[in-house]
Amino acid sequence: MPSLEEELFPSTPGKFKDKGSLSMNRQFHRCFASTSTMFLWALFLIALTASYLSFQSFMDSGTRYFSSTWGGLHWEKQVRNSAQIHRKNGFSVLVTGAAGFVGSHVSLALKKRGDGVVGLDNFNSYYDPSLKKARKSLLSSHNILIVEGDLNDARLLGKLFDIVQFTHVMHLAAQAGVRYAMENPHSYVHSNIAGLVTLLEICKNADRQPAIVWASSSSVYGLNEEVPFSESDRTDRPASLYAATKKAGESITHTYNHIYGLSITGLRFFTVYGPWGRPDMAYFSFTKSILQGKPITIYRGKNRVDLARDFTYIDDVVKGCIGSLDTAKKSTGSGGKKRGPAQYRIFNLGNTSPVTVPMMVGMLERHLKVKAKKHFVEMPGNGDVPFTHANISLARKEFGYKPTTDLQTGLKKFVKWYLAYYGDNHGKL
Numbered sequence: 001m002p003s004l005e006e007e008l009f010p011s012t013p014g015k016f017k018d019k020g021s022l023s024m025n026r027q028f029h030r031c032f033a034s035t036s037t038m039f040l041w042a043l044f045l046i047a048l049t050a051s052y053l054s055f056q057s058f059m060d061s062g063t064r065y066f067s068s069t070w071g072g073l074h075w076e077k078q079v080r081n082s083a084q085i086h087r088k089n090g091f092s093v094l095v096t097g098a099a100g101f102v103g104s105h106v107s108l109a110l111k112k113r114g115d116g117v118v119g120l121d122n123f124n125s126y127y128d129p130s131l132k133k134a135r136k137s138l139l140s141s142h143n144i145l146i147v148e149g150d151l152n153d154a155r156l157l158g159k160l161f162d163i164v165q166f167t168h169v170m171h172l173a174a175q176a177g178v179r180y181a182m183e184n185p186h187s188y189v190h191s192n193i194a195g196l197v198t199l200l201e202i203c204k205n206a207d208r209q210p211a212i213v214w215a216s217s218s219s220v221y222g223l224n225e226e227v228p229f230s231e232s233d234r235t236d237r238p239a240s241l242y243a244a245t246k247k248a249g250e251s252i253t254h255t256y257n258h259i260y261g262l263s264i265t266g267l268r269f270f271t272v273y274g275p276w277g278r279p280d281m282a283y284f285s286f287t288k289s290i291l292q293g294k295p296i297t298i299y300r301g302k303n304r305v306d307l308a309r310d311f312t313y314i315d316d317v318v319k320g321c322i323g324s325l326d327t328a329k330k331s332t333g334s335g336g337k338k339r340g341p342a343q344y345r346i347f348n349l350g351n352t353s354p355v356t357v358p359m360m361v362g363m364l365e366r367h368l369k370v371k372a373k374k375h376f377v378e379m380p381g382n383g384d385v386p387f388t389h390a391n392i393s394l395a396r397k398e399f400g401y402k403p404t405t406d407l408q409t410g411l412k413k414f415v416k417w418y419l420a421y422y423g424d425n426h427g428k429l
């Protein structure tokens with residue numbers, strides 16, 4: 001039987017009629033033989049590379065499958081336990097972003113009053129994931145499970161809705177941060193737009209659609225100059241991509257409300273701060289730098305005007321979130337079909353008393369008993385707005401929202417937590 005090489009390059013001398021050309025033929029043949037060897041080697045290498053690549057992809061999917069943090073009977077039981085309701089007419093709430101700052105606080109508050117809570121978080125590395133893991137441990141000690149997974153994972157979301165009939169979704173997962181949007185714009189689209197749509201698709205298809213309360217942002221007011229900011233003010237001039245994705249979220253949720261009957265409440269948070277906060281935010285990163293003796297950069301507006309924020313303490317925001325859940329009406333649709341008009345609301349959750357950034361730094365200096373090395377620079381064109389100031393009368397009227405913690409008091413609580421959490425380490429880790 002001819003070898004493969006022979007089949008490809010027949011070497012039967014009889015095929016060459018001219019005997020005189022025998023030596024030339026041999027050279028030719030040698031040349032062909034070496035070309036064919038090279039060709040075969042090339043084929044062999046291509047085959048080897050192809051099998052290596054398919055093996056790699058098999059291993060990757062295998063690893064993903066085996067290291068998957070969700071699935072299985074034990075996991076389903078954990079989800080059910082976490083969603084267990086322990087009060088009359090209580091809720092079962094899916095909290096997205098549960099390992100985040102606001103998400104962890106809201107989850108604890110709901111659990112403490114007897115609601116069932118299942119958390120979802122992708123534990124991304126936008127800021128130190130060890131802080132998110134620490135929040136997860138805290139929640140776990142209160143029997144709250146945080147499932148590790150991304151909002152865009154429709155299979156996972158579908159599975160959670162198969163296991164639990166959620167009455168509410170508290171959607172707090174997002175790519176946060178105003179200025180980071182210039183560095184990583186796509187992460188905002190991934191979480192704040194694509195992730196939101198994935199979640200809404202699952203919610204609208206549920207047989208009993210949950211009511212949805214979700215985090216919008218004060219940043220949607222953008223270049224608005226009406227003071228204080230009211231929900232009816234213009235929000236069509238965002239100053240950052242972050243703001244634009246939150247504004248898009250308000251439009252997207254409106255669509256799902258209109259077409260599918262989902263009950264929607266959007267909350268415009270105003271620079272929320274406090275214990276277990278976000279290390280990327282100014283009050284937090286300033287604290288770390290001040291303790292480490294490093295300079296801090298304070299932005300200033302045109303003509304050296306100080307920037308100001310309506311800093312809102314976490315406990316007040318949590319009350320606002322819970323008030324929103326408690327007053328949310330049921331969604332009207334089921335299985336992707338609307339059965340009647342559903343509630344659509346938007347509320348400011350601010351503090352109604354803006355404080356300038358240098359004043360905030362002065363408060364930190366007093367609490368930390370350390371002088372900051374301040375470096376003032378003109379506000380770069382990075383998406384920041386000069387000031388925020390919430391009109392909260394709508395939320396007050398609807399569910400009695402009334403913030404009670406001023407910045408001085410709230411920062412004191414934050415500093416106490418910070419020093420206890422990081423100890424002498426001052427957040428160097």
Ligand SMILES: O=C(O)[C@H]1O[C@H](OP(=O)(O)OP(=O)(O)OC[C@H]2O[C@@H](n3ccc(=O)[nH]c3=O)[C@H](O)[C@@H]2O)[C@H](O)[C@@H](O)[C@H]1O
Binds near residue numbers: 217297299309
């Ligand atoms: O309300 C919101 O919807 C948003 O609030 C928050 O954004 P901001 O109000 O911009 O908070 P934050 O970054 O703490 O900067 C505070 C002030 O410090 C100034 N600032 C900041 C950094 C710095 O190095 N120097 C400085 O002066 C800065 O110019 C600003 O004046 C959330 O991060 C955001 O996710 C979103 O939820």
